[in-house]
Amino acid sequence: MNLCVIGTGYVGLVSGVCFAELGNKVICVDIEEEKIRNLNNGIMPIYESDLEDICNRNRQEGRIEFTTSLEHGVKNSEIIFIAVGTPSLPNGQADLSAVEAVATDIAKYMNGYKIIVNKSTVPVGTQKWVTQIIKDNQRQKHDFDVVSNPEFLREGTAVYDTMNTDRVVIGSVSHKASKIMTELHEPFNAPVIITDPESAEMIKYAANAFLATKITFINEIANICEKVGADVKEVAKGIGLDRRISNRFLEPGVGYGGACFPKDTKAIVKIGEKVGYDFEVVKSVIRVNEKQKLRPFKKLEKALGTIEGKRVGILGLSFKPNTDDMREAPSIDIICAIQNAGGTVKAYDPIAMDGAQNILRNVEYANTPYDAVKDVDAVILVTEWKEFEQLDLKRVKDLVKGNIFIDGRNVFNYTEMKKLGFEYYCIGRRDDEYYKHYLKEVAITALENH
Ligand SMILES: NC(=O)c1ccc[n+]([C@@H]2O[C@H](COP(=O)([O-])OP(=O)(O)OC[C@H]3O[C@@H](n4cnc5c(N)ncnc54)[C@H](O)[C@@H]3O)[C@@H](O)[C@H]2O)c1
Known part of the structure; x- marks a missing residue:
């Protein structure tokens, strides 16, 4: 045709x-x-x-x-x-x-x-x-x-x-x-x-609003997991095997971004408003996601005490891997928050740095992930590019000045990161070593009580 x-x-x-x-x-x-x-x-x-x-x-x-x-x-x-x-x-x-x-x-x-x-x-x-x-x-x-x-x-x-x-x-x-x-x-x-055309138009917004809700839901579960000692990966596996839920879109992280979910969630709220309907669920999703984008920053603030004068290495800028799209990328919120708090940023992304330069000011762009972490006080991984999974973490540890590593996408293993000497923070996951110890204690107590 x-x-x-x-x-x-x-x-x-x-x-x-x-x-x-x-x-x-x-x-x-x-x-x-x-x-x-x-x-x-x-x-x-x-x-x-x-x-x-x-x-x-x-x-x-x-x-x-x-x-x-x-x-x-x-x-x-x-x-x-x-x-x-x-x-x-x-x-x-x-x-x-x-x-x-x-x-x-x-x-x-x-x-x-x-x-x-x-x-x-x-x-x-x-x-x-x-x-x-x-x-x-x-x-x-x-x-x-x-x-x-x-x-x-x-x-x-x-x-x-x-x-x-x-x-x-x-x-x-x-x-x-x-x-x-x-x-x-x-x-x-x-x-x-x-x-009919109206239903077709609604299908698109409903799909995106639902997916944004699913991401936000697991992000909130992750946030609670951190407080109660549960591990969100286990929880996601456990609920994802339920076919009514499915395991897709159950990866917690730094919030959704990109050209679609942020604008489409806002638009469906407006579609509701126009006909006098208050779309409360999606309104909360939008609000929670804004907070989630800053979660790595909040962890950084807590870990460093003050950000003033500190240098932070950012790994990943695009809103998700395998794209150069920077629209509404959580990296923008995180970097601006660091700069507003008096810190400086070195960043690396395999593809999105050209696009990022049009949006982010006063960022030092590095040629490799290793350059991005050299002499920094803390590292934040924002986008889960495959390249980062294969990083030589020992080399990263040798290059950084501080030992704080905030993994906004749960890419690394808690225990390994701790063994390497990192003060490691992730999203909703538990320290496995601690948990093994805890399980042993529970087993011993159970045996004793038997
Ligand atoms: N990006 C996605 O993942 C995605 C997925 C599904 C649906 N959508 C929807 O598809 C639409 C397009 O999204 P996109 O991400 O491809 O946008 P985009 O910004 O990447 O591309 C839009 C293109 O339209 C061109 N354009 C603008 N005005 C024009 C005009 N008057 N005449 C000719 N060209 C013009 C722009 O130059 C640009 O190249 C949006 O409504 C978006 O919500 C996007």
């Missing part, structure tokens, strides 16, 4: 590339000239595993092209995906200005029947709103359908997720559009849910 994807970010570019890989002809459009120039030279604007290879192969084989001309994209495609950003407005509502601009232009350049697909995450009612924008701005009358088709890929595994999606959601009032969209998605071999 002939497709146009407008917006070549994480969603648009990955979707366009995957559709091309499946044999469609794809025109990718973006407003940013430099991005398009780079893509035409084989340079990706984002880091995603496998993206560059698949993209460049399909470009060379003529299945995907990149342009700033929305007119070219619209005129030569039957299905047009809108995949532009919908960031939060200051009041938490989704900013739909890019969607509006794109929908207006699509209308102008239509030259026949088109299916316009909202792939961006947009509030309930947007399918109707976009339909009206197109009606109002058509230069010549042509039939069209607007479909809601939310995207569920995760950054870091975006190509894999697209090719192996759990489900395809098609929100449409048109039988014709639903049929064409179903055919387009057939090669993905995934369950297809055809529903």
Whole structure:
């Protein structure tokens, strides 16, 4: 099929590339000239595993092209995906200005029947709103359908997720559009849910709000575990084997970040407010997550006494591993808190340092994780990159000045870190050695009482 994807970010570019890989002809459009120039030279604007290879192969084989001309994209495609950003407005509502601009232009350049697909995450009612924008701005009358088709890929595994999606959601009032969209998605071999546009739009927000809630729930369990001597890893294993709960998204850490959960949780609260509904659970999730992001900082403050004049090494900046995305990354909150308390920061991230430099001021960027920890008073691991799992911890210990190590992602083993001489803090986990000793004591007492 002939497709146009407008917006070549994480969603648009990955979707366009995957559709091309499946044999469609794809025109990718973006407003940013430099991005398009780079893509035409084989340079990706984002880091995603496998993206560059698949993209460049399909470009060379003529299945995907990149342009700033929305007119070219619209005129030569039957299905047009809108995949532009919908960031939060200051009041938490989704900013739909890019969607509006794109929908207006699509209308102008239509030259026949088109299916316009909202792939961006947009509030309930947007399918109707976009339909009206197109009606109002058509230069010549042509039939069209607007479909809601939310995207569920995760950054870091975006190509894999697209090719192996759990489900395809098609929100449409048109039988014709639903049929064409179903055919387009057939090669993905995934369950297809055809529903009304409002439900499709709500599915996306409900999914993200639920996942954010699950993360926040296990973070709070971890925080309580620390106080009662339980180990959150054991607890997560124990509850995760319950199929109603599942073991996914039960890794405690420094709170969620990124381009989706923070803005989508705020947006669903706003969707509720607009119809007079107070979404209390999600409001608490947002509040708790803000606190969780600062949990490593609070541990640091407690361990160091004062942060004034102290130097802290930060391992990992992106909001999660395998992506360069710094949007709403907890590292930003942690680093700003350290700087505001009078400390300084050295940081290392395998991929996200270029992006971080546009956001974080007065940070010393290191070329290796070892440089980042050299002569620091404390280390905080913020992002669980694979590279950090393989660190020579003895070398790290020799390089640091202080011995405080705050592991915001539970990457390391408590006992080993203590043996190496670190004052080790993690999220919701217990000292195994202490626990073995405790178990022995309990067993002895039980035997004695028997
Ligand atoms: N990033 C994710 O993991 C993810 C997952 C699922 C859904 N989403 C949703 O998908 C949408 C896109 O997210 P993203 O992360 O890909 O955003 P992004 O910021 O990475 O990309 C958006 C792209 O749209 C382009 N753009 C903006 N205005 C334009 C215009 N008028 N014409 C042409 N191009 C324009 C920008 O230049 C940019 O390249 C959002 O609604 C987001 O919530 C994102």
